[in-house]
Amino acid sequence: MVTTFHEAGYREYGKKCLNTFLEKWPEDVELIVYAEDVDVEETAPNLTVLDHTAVLPKLIEFRNRFGSHPFANGFSPLGDGKFDFLWDAIRFTNKVFAVTDAIRRTKGVADQLIWLDADTITHSPVPSSFLDKLAPRETQLATYLNRKNYPECGWVGYNLNHEFIDEFARRFDEIYLSGEFLEIQESHDSYIFWKIVQDMEREGLATFYFIGDSTTVGHVFINSELGAYLDHLKGPRKAMGQSQARDLKVKRKESWWKNTGS
Template sequence: MKHCVVTTFHEAGYQQYGKRCIKSLLEKWPDTVSMLVYPENVSVDLFEARVQALDPLECLPKLQKFKLSNRDNPFANGTNPIITKQTKNFRWDAYRFSNKVFAVTDAIRRCKGDFDQLIWLDADTVTHTQIPEKFLNKIAPKNGQLAAYLNRRGYPECGWVGYNLKHPEILNFADRFEQIYLSGEFLTYKENHDSYIFWEIVQEMERTNTAKFKELGSKWRSGHIFIRSALGKYIDHLKGDRKIEGRSRERDALSFMHKLPRFLQQNFSR
């Protein structure tokens, strides 16, 4: 299989973690894997044939249209529509997460035909162990599966999503993802960040038997599940202040274990 990775970051993010993400990918991933990055107002100074940087201002006109329409909308910029005193909550920060949404949909269209799987990878990740190509093939969505994602209790963790570029509905998925934001429909949902909207589309497509999806997480898990999945053997996800610490904490991987029956603990142990 042929794999392409996509990510995005702003200037501060590039310096703090984005550069490290790219470098570790180049060092630890198979040299057959390519990467698309959509840097926000920052120049990527890593010159490597496998990495292509695309300017969002030029390549993502739909993103610019969305931002122009919603830059002054408090309910697209972190304000809770029910408790309006809450003004800095990621659950209603569609403006912030729109960079990711439109980078994914653009990359789907660019990579379709040349690659089998497009992998969204959060830029605040670092690959610490060599990833075998057979691992990427194993966890990739196949046949009737449109995407592979980290499910958990509630909406999924979308720090990693693998998209099946051979699926007949992949372009319809991309169109739907975009239109929910461009039409303003995102304001009608309980939450409007990318992971919640992705989850709504997954459920919608499953209800209508339009597509199937591959679950890489577990309904038993919650919170910081990236490193508790099979991905944790190779990649660390530096969520929140872990970006400053430079690594996840031991309790991140173990905190949920005591709640499970013993036979499940054995299954989930790495």
């Protein structure tokens, strides 16, 4: 598994992500953390912490090239002068370059690499059989949470044995490094991921395993199979410490969900 966070994120939610991972995931699953300017206090045999400034040269190259570009920093190219995360590529490329680096590091060592957003809590023990069930196989390059619009990329499982996994990583890097992201409708990682998925499907290079809901645009993560073990604290849910009852569109039987607020 791989994730990333900065100092403030580590204090606000990253520690909970790490501690619940270490407590409730199988011990043979390794977690790789790309830490930005933060000393991670947790230690474990299956926890590897990397200094993202030292190990992600493509991220540094991207920041040097586009760090002052307004349309890479959340300012809308629509000309209204408003900030919107849809165009905050500088923020989201921390994730992109961590994913592509982790793909290259773990290919040949593991069969599956799971990206998990660091604002995710594991509330119930995760069985190995569950991870095996969700693992993409054969022509499936990745497992992801599909929605009515672009995917929810809080969880993405990558098939490290896929013949075009390196090509996927190359495209993810290059869309940002080349500046192509400035010509795409939205530039956050989920939208760019979706573009690559669509292109690779159309070209016949890969298929994908969907675990979301093509009829919704809401909080699809906790309403999928993942909700039985995980809670994704998107946006204001971080301060609340839990997703809310109104977020649930399916009935959940796990004890974690019995005390959700309205």
